[in-house]
Amino acid sequence: MNLPAPAALAVIAALTGLSWVAAYYLGGGTNAAPHWFYIPVFLAGLRFGPVGALVTAVISTFVAGPLLPADVSTNTPQALSDWVSRGIFFVVIGQFVTALFGGVRRLSTREAHLTTEVELSTAELQAREARFSALVQNASDLVAIVDADATILFQSPSVERILGWDEERTLGTNLVDAIHDSDRQRWHSIVDFLTEDSGEMVVDWRVRHADGSWRHLQTVVTNLIHEPSVGGLVLNSRDVTDQKVLEDQLRHQAFHDTLTGLANRALFTEQLDQAMRRRGRIGGGVVLLFIDLDKFKTVNDLHGHALGDELLKQTADRLRAALRDADAIARLGGDEFGVLFEGVALDSYPRSAAERLVASFAEPFRIDSSEVFVTASIGMALDESGTESAEDLLRNADLAMYAAKAKNEGGYEVFASGMHSRILDRMQVEADLRRALTEDEFQVYYQPIVDHVSGTIGGVEALIRWNHPERGLVMPDQFIGIAEPSGIIVEIGDWMLRHACQEFVAFTKEVVGGDGLGLSVNLSARQLRDPTLFDTVCSAAAAAGLELERLTLEITESSIMEDTESAVRVLTQLRGIGVRIAIDDFGTGYSSLSLLNEIPVDTLKIDRAFVIDVATRPEPARLIRAILTLASDFGLHTVAEGVEELEQHLLLQALGCEASQGFYFARPQPAAQLLDLLKRDASITTG
């Protein structure tokens, strides 16, 4: 009944009127109206409550009252009182019914309300479930439910994509079977933890893909075993294999040398620390080796970095081949490698391994079409007392390597306690040498070379001296050997060339016939490998105004042998512009005679070792004769070194040696003294 109130009132009034009229006539003009005449009152009550019913009853009385027969005694319409009482009765009944219906109506409204609510919630639930299931079905993550024994109860279709598993067929199988051996324990711990102390945990593990590979999953495990709708552990897994691979790569990069694939210094230091912590527990000792390639810088300068890199790679391969898998090998930087032996018998293994390492450098490295000979100096430190610290070992191995380098290239040295001070001494000398260059502490001494035919001085050899502020005059034997491996020899040699040329030109100008004298300057092996040598020689001679034909460069056989290819190249170049080449200390080195064919040589300087007892023993004389024959075959000039006595001089002369140098004629001396000597010598010849 949705009529507006006034319209409803009008309807009720009309019905009331009509019903009374109908009641009057149907009832035969009496007030004995049937009870249904009260329907309007009832309807009004229903619609408007008690007030509505009352108003309707009053209206009914007024509309229908006059129609009722009058009561003579009260002069009121007959049975009006009856009417009123009956009206009141029906109002009450109407009210009761109204109240009853209203209650029912309210009840049914609430029920309807509830039903709607339930319907709504169900719809929402269904929507939610649909949403959830869509999420699970289409999730990129893998959602699975397993029971406490790891039997798979449910898994999302993404299992197909992530693990290549058949969703249906793997249902009911045990997840543990697919977990990597080393991760299984973790699964059990998680289950234990979660079943005791429910909540969720995140775990990283490897699970086998259908293709047999391992996928790294990151899984959030939630215990919903007691949740009836789930009844298991919910596993929400993300495939993190790519990140893991990248992470591993980055970690590898952080701890490995990209060129050789060996461990880097950071990892090696860590390995050493661990070995030091473990020692005693696993028995045996800890040994540290430092390996440094000799002349690597020169190889790099000469042949280029690509070849240098290849050499380092091949070195790493050789180290790996010479050592056990258990030995840690690292590239510590540049051409320096480190090796760590752990749990080895100190009296045998380290030395035999070091020998194997040295031997592994005996063969030349074949790179592209070139063959490169590179040796390595190895320093070894043993933790004999079991008490050394990692720092001690590192320092000792370094010192031993330094000692190996200083001794001769391509060998190994085991650290010994005296080494430290010896090396400190060497380091001191090195530092002093640098200072000597800047402070101008070097001086050139000159030793005459006497020509046998003319009997006069034909030239001089420049020999370096060091005027040390504390040690006084220091001879070259005491510092050339230190200057050579450190590389300072290049600068010293440079100084020597420039200085000797300058001084020599100056003092020979003061002597009659001085411009006919020659100057010999010694070159070290290191200088011979220096790519700027040619330019240095040219500019030193040019600056001094020395004709290149007057300059002889003395080199030893061994220094040529170190890098024959580049020695031949630079010597040929130098000889091409007129510079002469002499082989110094000839006969003591291990040069092959075929070298004389290759190397552009002018002079052989016969070593003092043959000259010493040439006058007393037949053997040296025989050797000298052989050298002289060889020289004449090759058309070479000969000079005997270290002639101290007249007898020696005469004998050498008789054997056919062309010139001599030695204390017998003159000791090496400063320019001023030599000038006097030259003047005297000139006066002898001219006089």
Ligand code: C2E
């Ligand atoms: P070296 O080139 O063979 O020079 C000859 C050495 O023999 C000189 O020693 C000289 O003093 C010495 N000597 C000469 N006559 C006699 C003698 O009759 N008896 C004895 N016992 N010795 C004699 P020094 O000056 O001590 O030089 C030693 C070596 O140092 C040189 O041998 C040379 O290899 C090297 N050296 C000297 N100066 C230089 C230099 O400027 N550069 C380079 N790289 N090496 C140099």
Ligand code: MG
């Ligand atoms: Mg010499």
Ligand code: MG
């Ligand atoms: Mg010599």
